[in-house]
Amino acid sequence: MRAVWCVDCDWDTKNVLTGSADNSCRLWDCETGKQLALLNTNSAVRTCGFDFSGNIIMFSTDKQMGYQCYLNFFDLRDPQQIEDNQPYLSIPCNDAKITSAVWGPLGEFVNAGHENGEINQFSAKSGEILKKAKEHSRQINDIQTSVDLTMFISASKDNTAKLFDSTSLEHIKTFKTERPVNSAAISPIMDHVVMGGGQEAMEVTTTSTRIGKFEARFFHAAYEEEFGRVKGHFGPINCVAFHPDGKSYSSGGEDGYVRIHYFDPQYFDFELEA
């Protein structure tokens, strides 16, 4: 009924999971589009995802109207859980709500980013916090994993994106910009990361109002140096992603456009002097 905040599909694209502001999380058959399950919640569903096996789903709900933020886990192999709308594990988050979350490499834990910049690693079996990382100073807008799930990159409102190890939550790299970062992604084949951001319309009176001035920025993952920008969006970029083959990337923006860019051969040959 309302905005869809998150979407994920399982590893062989059989099912699709969506979470929405209409306080529900739904499971769909990808090929036919038939709704397989409806899980009602008390508040908007902010982030969702299938684990590595595709058998367990997790989603987080917002802190709204008196309801806390929860991280819920359902095992799809147990139809009773779906029928009763009873997650086998429901973790409450007392302070800062979860804004983005991704599964670990083997489905044992979930790395969640919070409104206050914290990243917590929740066990998918017991619900306890296995590890913590407090590197960002402001809200985490997006977390995306590398293709092998060994690392993830967090995009934050504090104008930086940071690279972490998925298991140890060790902070590896930081990429600095002058604008809040809304989304970041790791290239599957090169040592590159792409970031997109911009100032929220509500937060500033004027930014560069030139058409096409909102840019996706490319950083070298090891050197933490920016080496390229792609213009084109005329509004802040909300989401970026690499194609699984690493030969193109796409970005979605506030302007209502999704842009798909294919890299020139020079992109793959490019090297910073070292």
Add this chain to the structure above:
Amino acid sequence: NWSRQMTILQESRSAPGFCLLKGSFSFHLMLPLYFLVCLFFVCVFVFAELLLDILREKPQEADGIDSVVVVDNVPQVGPERLEKLKNVIHKIFSKFGKITTEFYPEADGMTKGYIFLEYAAPTQALEAVKNADGYKLDKQHTFRVNLFTDFDKYMTISDEWETPEKQPFKDFGNMRHWIEDPDCRDQYSVIYEAGERTAIFSNDAKEPITAEERARWTETYVRWSPKGTYLATFHQRGIALWGGEKFKQIQRFSHQGVSLIDFSPCERYVVTFSPLMDTKEDPQAIIIWDILTGQKKRGFHCESSAHWPIFKWSHDGKFFARMTQDTLSIYETPSMGLLDKKSLKISGIKDFSWSPGDNIIAFWVPEDKDIPARVTLMQLPSRQEIRVRNLFNVVDCKLHWQRNGDYLCVKVDRTPKGTQGVVTNFEIFRMREKQVPVDVVEMKDSIIAFAWEPNGSKFAVLHGESPRINASFYHVKNNGKIELIKMFDKQQANSIFWSPQGQFMVLAGLRSMNGALAFVDTSDCTMMNIAEHYMASDVEWDPTGRYVVTSVSWWSHKVDNAYWLWTFQGRLLQKNNKDRFCQLLWRPRPPTLLSTDQIKMIKKDLKKYSKIFEQKDRLSQSKASKELVDKRRAMMEEYRRYRETAQQIYQEQKSIRLELRGGVDTDELDSNVDDWEEETIESVVPYAGNIDDSFMKPLFTFYSSCSSNISRNFYLICWHFAEW
């Protein structure tokens, strides 16, 4: 109040329960009542004010001796001239108040040479002392006027003289330390974090080097002294001066609520202004301080600080002057007294300014009945008028001195007889030529900006109306002609910034013109580079003329606060983002110690020096790249090591992955290439008639260009609605 009353009544008509206010009957009753109440309060207020006034004027019950003055050096006369003397004294001294008693002591039939006068109030006595002391009656008699109470004060000074305590010598180190930087880096101050942090950097082409950084160093902003020796910071209680290698506090001046300051060009004095401090008896709005001793030299009244600095200094710091209604007051240092003990009466004086090279003041007065407007050049201290220029049909004048005082340009806005419009002339005074000849340049357009080349004979003018703004360059030649060298049209510029060394300049379109920049070499009037610093609010040249800084101040624009460093040719060197960057000021340099001959010699041997510098630059450049390359290599190694460990663990976990996915290997994109099936489907998709590009793009352009949240949100709502 009227409308508020009306709306309350109108609202109450629809609300139940407000029967009291309903109906026209009550309304007619309420109105005169309300009016009477207001009238009552107004009366009380006025009465109170009057009462306070009376109380203030109430004569103080003192001993009465506070209103007595003693006048010395009065001519000694016999009884036949006494009446005349008394009349003269009365005429002079009754200006300051009502004389209630006078006493002329006599001895041997002659007046003794001093008299006593009593006024109605002590304030009048003070006035007499202030104004009549030093009054020259004739060649032999100059009055000395003192308060009677002062005699008492000075008599009771103890005979024992205590030697004043010797102040320990405060060694602030080498106050010119920054000049000795072997790489000749200039310093600049930066205020950022909305004023929370102030830092001093040394300017290096690669990146700024921090010299000093302090939190809450100043409460509002900072100022450098004219020769760069001191940094002045502002605080609620006054200002502080800092200097030396470590920026120690040199001096403090207590002036509550200080808001503006000005230094004398010689750095001996500093003038502070505070709107809070003024009282009738003790003028405190403007105070002049001696920097080295920290003493307050003199205080002045000040009605408004609209045209700061109120006191304008002569170039050598010998004089300072201010203009009040019909008066030009010139003071001399170090006495801080009026030159020749009186101000100049110049009826209608509108503006004045000192020559930056000589002790000459230029001022202008507007038309007065038959007398045309005129600009006058007056030599000081002789007060000789060395040049007067009559001007006709003048609307306004502005004085622009060339930095060495070689030329004065008076921009005259006139309405020629028989026309409605305003035209502008530039009257160029050639100060170095005999009799100061004046040449006129007529301008057809309205003038946006004017600037002299600092140490040359060219000037630049921005004229016209947006978008047709032109930049014209003129050369004041020796043969009496003023030549238009070049005119660039359709410029995006509203300000002119000359390099302090001349020849080069930047035309900038600041603020509303979005930071358009043009770098010009005026030796042949070519555009060296055209660039842009979006939303730039300030342009600052370094004192050597090698670098230019353009900046976006948080005070004028809340995003993208940064300062960019350019070469004088317009090549961008650095972009320095600073959180809530507010202000950058270059530290001025003291005048060179080299003689003109020495400078000539150096210019001759420039090739020799160039070689040495180039070598040095090459070394530092390669050092920089080497550093960067080494850094990158180290980072890559570290990253590789981490990835290797991660890959190892990944391989070890392969079996678990296979298990989780029911034996299907998904580690590589092409892991299951045999499973792939390729199918080509062709279908025709009907045109859905969606909102397309031609609608969305302009709408979004609107959205992006909205300058307020409200407009933006409005368009966002429209957009979503249209979409829906």
